[in-house]
Amino acid sequence: MNGKWGNYFTCLYDFDTCPLDGTHGIGGYGVAATLIDPRSWEDRNGVTHKNQKRLVVFKGKARERIVRMIEEKKDLKYAILDFSRGSSATEASTGEDIQFVGQTTKDKLKGFIRRERR
Numbered sequence: 001m002n003g004k005w006g007n008y009f010t011c012l013y014d015f016d017t018c019p020l021d022g023t024h025g026i027g028g029y030g031v032a033a034t035l036i037d038p039r040s041w042e043d044r045n046g047v048t049h050k051n052q053k054r055l056v057v058f059k060g061k062a063r064e065r066i067v068r069m070i071e072e073k074k075d076l077k078y079a080i081l082d083f084s085r086g087s088s089a090t091e092a093s094t095g096e097d098i099q100f101v102g103q104t105t106k107d108k109l110k111g112f113i114r115r116e117r118r
Contacts, residue, residue: 030059031066033076036112051112062092069100078104 033056040050058066069076080102085095 029063030057031063032057033066035081036109056094058092058094060092061096062094062098065096065098069098074100075103078106078109080104 035054035056037052037054038050040048042048066076079100082099082101083095084097084099085091085093086097
């Protein structure tokens with residue numbers, strides 16, 4: 001667009017006709033979601049981080065799996081999902097084996113909020 005690459009737009013192809021071109025043929029597309037990552041990791045200052053909020057974009061087979069869950073009428077709001085990634089170099093970084101474990105509640109998620117120390 002205007003001689004530049006890297007133009008990103010929201011496409012509704014899996015749910016409706018894409019308002020951009022009526023298809024999804026103008027590059028790759030994904031499904032974006034916010035999740036709580038329960039893994040622990042330590043930064044270079046020795047501070048341990050856990051239960052961090054992350055924005056994840058599912059592409060390829062991982063996107064197909066998420067869309068399939070939606071089509072199966074799984075409510076992914078407050079869903080608990082288990083992600084597993086194989087050793088293939090071409091596999092999505094999120095992993096392509098995504099299992100629906102169950103639901104939680106908004107109140108239980110609030111327990112993951114990191115309280116600021118004053």
